[in-house]
Amino acid sequence: MTSSSALVRALQGDRPASAPIWFMRQAGRSLPEYRELRVGTRMLDACLTPDLAAEITLQPVRRHGVDAGIFFSDIVVPLRLAGVEVEIEPGRGPVFAAPVRTADDVARVTSIDPEEVAAAAAPIREAVRLTTAELGETPLIGFAGAPFTLAAYLVEGGPSKEHLRARAMMHADPDSWHRLAGWLSRVSRAFLGAQIEAGVAAVQLFDSWAGSLSPSAFRAFVAPHSRAAVADLPVPVIHFGVGTGPFLADMRLDGVADAVGVDWRLPLDEAARMVGPDTTLQGNIDPALLGAPWPVLEAHVREVLQRGRAARAHVVNLGHGVPPETDPGVLTRIVELVHAEGSGAE
Numbered sequence: 001m002t003s004s005s006a007l008v009r010a011l012q013g014d015r016p017a018s019a020p021i022w023f024m025r026q027a028g029r030s031l032p033e034y035r036e037l038r039v040g041t042r043m044l045d046a047c048l049t050p051d052l053a054a055e056i057t058l059q060p061v062r063r064h065g066v067d068a069g070i071f072f073s074d075i076v077v078p079l080r081l082a083g084v085e086v087e088i089e090p091g092r093g094p095v096f097a098a099p100v101r102t103a104d105d106v107a108r109v110t111s112i113d114p115e116e117v118a119a120a121a122a123p124i125r126e127a128v129r130l131t132t133a134e135l136g137e138t139p140l141i142g143f144a145g146a147p148f149t150l151a152a153y154l155v156e157g158g159p160s161k162e163h164l165r166a167r168a169m170m171h172a173d174p175d176s177w178h179r180l181a182g183w184l185s186r187v188s189r190a191f192l193g194a195q196i197e198a199g200v201a202a203v204q205l206f207d208s209w210a211g212s213l214s215p216s217a218f219r220a221f222v223a224p225h226s227r228a229a230v231a232d233l234p235v236p237v238i239h240f241g242v243g244t245g246p247f248l249a250d251m252r253l254d255g256v257a258d259a260v261g262v263d264w265r266l267p268l269d270e271a272a273r274m275v276g277p278d279t280t281l282q283g284n285i286d287p288a289l290l291g292a293p294w295p296v297l298e299a300h301v302r303e304v305l306q307r308g309r310a311a312r313a314h315v316v317n318l319g320h321g322v323p324p325e326t327d328p329g330v331l332t333r334i335v336e337l338v339h340a341e342g343s344g345a346e
């Protein structure tokens, strides 16, 4: 039902009449209806309650008329399903009871069979089924965390700025690093598999913090594991990271990624030259402009669309997630502008 949708076509390299648009973090704290539904429920419990996860996923699609839903969940959900002790602290993010820092820690956590994730993923499959039944022809995007971004939390034990402990492990103990990253890759792949079985039309691999890596570290320690997480999937793959301009071509994962996400730092026409003619680009409205006067934001969105024409196809999005303080009316207005713009004569 979703194979002729604008999103799937753009990911496959077509240019539908108007560029598809969705927003990273479109479900969440910018929506009053989300804040109301979440009262009294912990984040990870909400993710594992199928009717709640489905309703939260649907809220922004109804409100904004975006061209895709993004499944409401979190990158640490498969770790919770695998039995790792993790909570999401309000206003902070994922926090682990036991950080994974030494070779022994790595040996302990990687002894968990990633199949445990598939076995425990019934609430995920159920939530995806409920959501796709309501969405009809609008595609649902599934997602998982890339091994490095997951490791950035797991090794540190919680959020960090420069992800120094995970990056240090690569060089101090490469064997443990590769063991951990390989395991995280299989865990995320199992999480994606459950979502795909239940009907998502595309998936996004979030390597949000990859921009903290040097190009050589990304190539040697990260890319092979990210590639393994998404190789040979039966649906299109988007690969996203913030600050990945210095190694954007490597974000293609040797062509395994159908689309590469670009943050606000790199104009899309430059990005198109870097990734070449076989990759769709996604992005790159600057979240910092969401609070600007409408004419300023409108001019910026038009410029993003214009530069996006240099790519083989373009999925419009922000350069990173919707900030919680965003006026949701502004997001709806951007969707209307992008849809109107696309159907006009070029």
Ligand code: 1CP
Pocket: 023, 024, 025, 026, 027, 028, 029, 038, 043, 070, 071, 072, 073, 074, 075, 076, 088, 089, 090, 091, 092, 093, 094, 143, 149, 159, 160, 206, 208, 321
């Ligand atoms: O308090 C709350 O309401 C929880 C805030 C929240 C939400 C709404 C968290 C905690 N996660 C989520 C949902 C979520 N997480 C989605 C939902 C779908 C949507 O986009 O609408 C997605 C795709 C994620 C993925 C995720 N979690 C990423 C990658 C995306 C990104 O923004 O780069 C990352 C880095 C996380 C970790 C995480 N989970 C939550 C927070 C606040 C964080 C970031 C912590 C940090 O700053 O390090």
